[in-house]
Amino acid sequence: MGRPVRAEASLVERAGPSARSAALGAAAVAVLAALPLLVEDIYYQHVLVICLVYVVLGQAWNMVGGYAGQWSLGHAAFFGVGAYTSTLLLLRATVSPWLGMFVGGFVAATVACLIAFPCFRLRTHYFAMATLAIGETVRVLFLAFDWTGGATGLVLPVQRIPSSYDMLWASKLPYFYVILAVAVVVTLLIVQVERSRLGVYLRAINQDEEAAARLGIEPRRYKLAALAGSAFVTGLTGTFYAQYTTYIDPFSVMSPMLSVRIVLVPVFGGLGTVAGPIIGAFTLIPLSEITRTTWGGRGVGIDQVVYGAIIVWLTVWTPGGVMALVRRWRPRAARAT
Amino acid sequence: MAPARGARDMSLLEVEGLSKHFVGVTALDGLHLRVDAGEIVGLIGPNGSGKTTLFHCIAGALSPDHGDIRLNGESLLGLSPAAVCGHGVGRTFQLARVFAGLTALENVLAGQSHREESVLAAAVRGSAPTVRRRARELLEFVGLDELAGERGGELSYGQQRLLELAAVLMGEPRLILLDEPTAGVNPVLVDRLLARLREINRSGITIVLIEHNMEAVMSLSGRMYALAMGRTIAEGAPEALRESPAVLEAYFGAGRLSVRR
Numbered sequence: 001m002g003r004p005v006r007a008e009a010s011l012v013e014r015a016g017p018s019a020r021s022a023a024l025g026a027a028a029v030a031v032l033a034a035l036p037l038l039v040e041d042i043y044y045q046h047v048l049v050i051c052l053v054y055v056v057l058g059q060a061w062n063m064v065g066g067y068a069g070q071w072s073l074g075h076a077a078f079f080g081v082g083a084y085t086s087t088l089l090l091l092r093a094t095v096s097p098w099l100g101m102f103v104g105g106f107v108a109a110t111v112a113c114l115i116a117f118p119c120f121r122l123r124t125h126y127f128a129m130a131t132l133a134i135g136e137t138v139r140v141l142f143l144a145f146d147w148t149g150g151a152t153g154l155v156l157p158v159q160r161i162p163s164s165y166d167m168l169w170a171s172k173l174p175y176f177y178v179i180l181a182v183a184v185v186v187t188l189l190i191v192q193v194e195r196s197r198l199g200v201y202l203r204a205i206n207q208d209e210e211a212a213a214r215l216g217i218e219p220r221r222y223k224l225a226a227l228a229g230s231a232f233v234t235g236l237t238g239t240f241y242a243q244y245t246t247y248i249d250p251f252s253v254m255s256p257m258l259s260v261r262i263v264l265v266p267v268f269g270g271l272g273t274v275a276g277p278i279i280g281a282f283t284l285i286p287l288s289e290i291t292r293t294t295w296g297g298r299g300v301g302i303d304q305v306v307y308g309a310i311i312v313w314l315t316v317w318t319p320g321g322v323m324a325l326v327r328r329w330r331p332r333a334a335r336a337t
Numbered sequence: 338m339a340p341a342r343g344a345r346d347m348s349l350l351e352v353e354g355l356s357k358h359f360v361g362v363t364a365l366d367g368l369h370l371r372v373d374a375g376e377i378v379g380l381i382g383p384n385g386s387g388k389t390t391l392f393h394c395i396a397g398a399l400s401p402d403h404g405d406i407r408l409n410g411e412s413l414l415g416l417s418p419a420a421v422c423g424h425g426v427g428r429t430f431q432l433a434r435v436f437a438g439l440t441a442l443e444n445v446l447a448g449q450s451h452r453e454e455s456v457l458a459a460a461v462r463g464s465a466p467t468v469r470r471r472a473r474e475l476l477e478f479v480g481l482d483e484l485a486g487e488r489g490g491e492l493s494y495g496q497q498r499l500l501e502l503a504a505v506l507m508g509e510p511r512l513i514l515l516d517e518p519t520a521g522v523n524p525v526l527v528d529r530l531l532a533r534l535r536e537i538n539r540s541g542i543t544i545v546l547i548e549h550n551m552e553a554v555m556s557l558s559g560r561m562y563a564l565a566m567g568r569t570i571a572e573g574a575p576e577a578l579r580e581s582p583a584v585l586e587a588y589f590g591a592g593r594l595s596v597r598r
Binding site for chain 1: 417439
C-alpha cells in the first residue's frame with residue numbers, strides 16, 4: 001500500500017538534485033563565459049584559462065583514477081604526447097591543430113593501451129608506481145629524440161599569429177572560449193558516464209575487482225576503456241596547451257610534477273564526483289598563482305613551500321575532498337537512487 | 338571412492354580428476370564430482386579439505402594443475418572469472434563481498450548480464466527499465482527492497498549476504514556456487530536465506546554449496562559430497578553420509594558427527 005507513494009517520492013528526489021545541478025551548471029557556464037569580458041586584465045584571463053585546462057585534465061584523470069580507481073601518475077606523458085603530436089604535424093606537414101588535437105588524443109590513447117598491457121597486471125600502489133616510471137621514461141625519450149627537438153623543445157609558428165587555422169591568437173579570449181567549450185563537453189561526458197551502466201561497473205571495479213569479475217564484469221576491458229578515454233582527453237588538452245603557450249619542451253609538458261598536479265585537482269575536489277575536478281581546479285590553480293605572485297620572486301621556491309603547506313592543511317581539513325564535506329551536509333535522503 | 342553416479346549421459350557440472358598444488362600443499366588431489374541440472378548438492382569436509390579451492394577453480398579464479406571442469410560438456414578451463422560468469426555460473430564468496438560504496442540497487446544492477454555488451458553501449462545507456470525492474474524484484478525477493486538506496490557497506494553482514502545473492506541472481510545463472518552462505522548470518526536471516534535458496538532451486542537453478550552448518554546443509558541438499566585431503570571420500574543422501582565411516586573418520590578419527598558451527 002505504501003509502495004506507490006514511496007516510489008513517487010523517490011522519483012521526485014531523483015529529478016530534484018539532477019535538475020538543480022543542471023541549472024547550477026548552466027548558470028556557472030554563463031557566468032564563466034561573461035567573466036573574461038568583464039575582467040580585461042590579461043593576467044586574470046590567463047589564470048582563468050589555466051583553471052579550465054585543469055578542469056579538463058582533472059575530469060579526464062577522474063575517469064580512470066576516481067571512478068575506476070586506477071591511480072595513474074603518468075598522465076603527463078599523455079599530455080606531452082598530445083602536445084608533441086599536433087605540434088609536429090603543424091610544423092612538418094602544416095596540419096591544422098584543430099585536426100591535430102584529435103590525432104594527438106588518439107596517439108595518447110594508443111600509448112595508454114600499450115602502457116595498460118603490462119600495468120594492469122599491477123594493483124593499487126604498484127600500478128601508480130609503474131605509471132610514474134613509464135611517464136618518466138617517455139619524458140627521457142623525448143629529451144633524447146632529435147626529431148622532437150630534444151631538450152630545446154619546439155616553437156610553434158608564432159610569426160603567423162593571428163591565424164585561426166593554426167589555432168594561434170594574440171588575445172587570450174579565443175583560447176578561453178575553446179577551452180571552456182572543451183571543459184563543458186568533457187564534463188557532460190563524465191555526467192553521462194556517471195549515469196550510465198559504465199559508471200556502475202567502473203565504481204564496482206574500483207571497490208572490489210574480484211567481486212566485479214564474478215558478476216561478469218571483465219575488469220581489464222573496462223579499465224582499459226577508462227584509461228584510453230582519459231588519455232585521449234589529456235592528449236587533446238596537451239595540444240591546446242601547446243597552442244596556448246606556443247612553446248613546448250619535455251620539462252613543460254611531461255614533467256612528473258605535472259602528473260601530480262593533475263591528480264591533486266580531483267583528489268582535492270572529490271574523487272569520483274563530477275563537481276570535484278571543477279572545485280579542485282578553481283581552488284588549487286588560483287592558490288598556486290597567489291603564492292607564486294606573492295612569494296615567487298624570492299628565487300628560493302618559498303611559493304612552492306607555502307603552496308604545499310596550504311594543500312596539506314586543506315587536505316587535513318577535508319579528507320575525502322570537498323565533495324565529501326558537501327555530501328555530509330546534504331540530507332541523507334538525497335542520496336537514494 | 339569414485340562417484341557412483343553416472344546413469345545419465347551428461348551432467349550440468351562435471352569435475353574430473355582435478356588437482357591443484359600450492360607451494361608445499363596439495364589442495365586438490367584428483368577430485369571427481371558431478372552435479373545434475375536442478376540439484377542442490379552440499380559439500381562438507383573438514384577445514385583444508387579443498388572445498389573453497391574447488392570453487393575457485395570452477396569459477397576461474399584459480400587454474401588447476403590437472404583435470405577438467407565441464408559445464409554442459411563444455412570445458413571451463415582457461416576462462417576468466419568474468420567469462421565463467423558469462424557461461425551461467427554465479428558464485429558467492431566465503432566472506433560476503435558487496436560493493437560498499439554502491440547502493441544496494443546499484444550492487445544488484447552491477448550483476449546484470451554482460452553477455453554481448455560493448456563498453457560503448459554501457460557508456461551510452463543506463464540500465465534498461467526492465468533490468469531495473471528485475472533488480473528491484475530481486476531486492477524484494479531477498480527482503481532488502483526497503484534498503485535499495487542504502488550503501489552496501491551500511492548493511493548488516495547478513496543483509497550483505499542476501500544482497501550478494503541478489504546480485505549473483507541478476508546475471509541469470511544456471512548454476513550457483515555458495516561458499517558457506519549461512520556463516521556469520523543471524524538465525525532469523527538464516528531461515529530467510531534457506532527459504533530463498535529452496536525457491537531459487539525450484540525456479541530451475543542448480544545449487545552447489547559448501548556449508549559447515551550441518552542442520553542447514555542436510556535439510557537443503559538432495560545429495561552431498563564429503564571431501565577430505567582434496568578428494569571426495571563419500572557421496573550420497575545426507576542421512577547416509579552422516580553415518581558414513583569415512584566421513585566420521587575424516588572429521589574425528591572416530592565418534593559421532595554432531596558439530597554445529
